[in-house]
Amino acid sequence: MDGVPVQKLNDMSRTENPDGPAAEYWATEWARPVTELAVFAITPDGFISTWNAGAEVIYGYRPDEIIGAHSTVLLPDDPKDREAFEAELRQAREKGSSAIEGWRKRKDGSVLWASVVTTALVDTNGTPVGFAKLVRDESEKRKAHEAVIESEQRFRLLVDGVSDDAIYMLSPDGFVTNWNNGARRIKGYSAQEIMGSHFSRFYTPEDAAAGLPQRALEIAALEGRFESEGWRVRRDGTRFVAHVIVDAIRDDSGALLGFAKITRDVTEKREADKLLEETKAALFRAQKMEAIGRLTGGVAHDFNNVLQVLRGNLELLQTRCARDQWSMERFGNAIQAVERGATLASQLLAFGRRQALRPEPVNLAAMVRGTDDLLRRALGETIEVETVVSGGLWNAFVDVHQLDNVLLNLAINARDAMPDGGMLTLELSNAMLDDDYVRSLSDVPAGQYVMLGVTDTGCGMSADVLERAFDPFFTTKPEGQGTGLGLSMAYGFVKQSGGHIRIYSEP
Ligand SMILES: Nc1ncnc2c1ncn2[C@@H]1O[C@H](COP(=O)(O)OP(=O)(O)OP(=O)(O)O)[C@@H](O)[C@H]1O
Ligand SMILES: [Mg+2]
Structure with a gap:
């Protein structure tokens, strides 16, 4: 409505019919039958003076109920709506018209969202005679608009949440x-x-x-x-x-x-997946070793009994034929073969964790020092032996005699891996295995342990060899040079003793 100056009423109406209705009446008379829009007039001080069919539809008041009432009855109780209404009249008075949107109240107390155009009415002398109001009910449009805003807000909250x-x-x-x-x-x-x-x-x-x-x-x-x-x-x-x-x-x-x-x-997930994979692999290996161990142990046990019977009887026969040199030699050979078999059986028993162990609390530092000489002799001059013992070493509960055996086996493996010489390091220290460390190991509870590390500077193992190194009879050595039982018995012994054994190696 900008640019439209104050509505001038037709002079003629007044001259032709001086007793006719007031100007504001005519200003709205045309709209009487219109139902889509509320069209009504108010006096300069705000009293409703006309009321069309649309107004009745929108606000719910019949003309006889509302004409003469103050137009503020059409406002909700919120003071803000009252202020907006006054600003609207002020603007209409000053500029000729105003157009706003705001809340209005129906007869039944419900509110509607209305678009309101207010036009100031003046007579030919320029005297204000009131206002004409055009009101359209925009509640539906507003609802749709709010729904969009609300859905946008909800979406925002969702994404942000x-x-x-x-x-x-x-x-x-x-x-x-x-x-x-x-x-x-x-x-x-x-x-x-x-x-x-x-x-x-x-x-x-x-x-x-x-x-x-x-x-x-x-x-x-x-x-x-x-x-x-x-x-x-x-x-x-x-x-x-x-x-x-x-x-x-x-x-x-x-x-x-x-x-x-x-x-x-997904960092954590990836790590968890990796840990799960590792745990599964470790469990699989442990189960495999467990199964082979049980089988081997059982066979070795019976086999050993057979050998003992053989040896006993051979020795008895030997005493009987003490003077028969030829027979003595044969018996000697047979007994030697039985010995070899017994050694094999004992290694298999060790792997199968069915060795008779006599564990006792020992200071491994003293034990390692005790084997030093033996090792040096076994390894030869090209290999240097170094022993590193950390202070305050706890005692370990273990069968020393068997541990000696294991140590010798590991040393011989090291020697075989260093044909051109090198260095063998024996290392002893206390080790706290925490929950984190033992999580991926299926065989050992967290707690205090003593660690014995045996490191060489030799050729190392490929991933393939590493994977199978503990398997009984797995050897990479030529026929007759290795039985593939050294690491197997070390494994069985450590497990039987309640410990944990692990190989770190790079080729
Ligand atoms: N220190 C090492 N360096 C490199 N490879 C090794 C080492 N120790 C063991 N291996 C590999 O692991 C295999 C298995 O070792 P293990 O001690 O069980 O059997 P072996 O030494 O072959 O035979 P045995 O000990 O019965 O005489 C070896 O053949 C070798 O390939
Ligand atoms: Mg070996």
């Missing part, structure tokens, strides 16, 4: 255009800090240099979606493994509006 995933949008050329709570939590940037930055800054410098960010957007733009896993960098410089989905967002005509990105931190 997600704290496990970074959800944000990129412009078509990769600049961040919004940012949710999850993005702040995972990447560490606040919305203000990051809006407008290029998203390549979340990539590692290597990946960014290799053009990965651009490629992700290109693929998303081409195929609609891009999905990958890779390293990303947080604000503080730390890295995490991200699972990333990039969706291209297009309008109805297919024009690219930008990209929606969802990033999840």
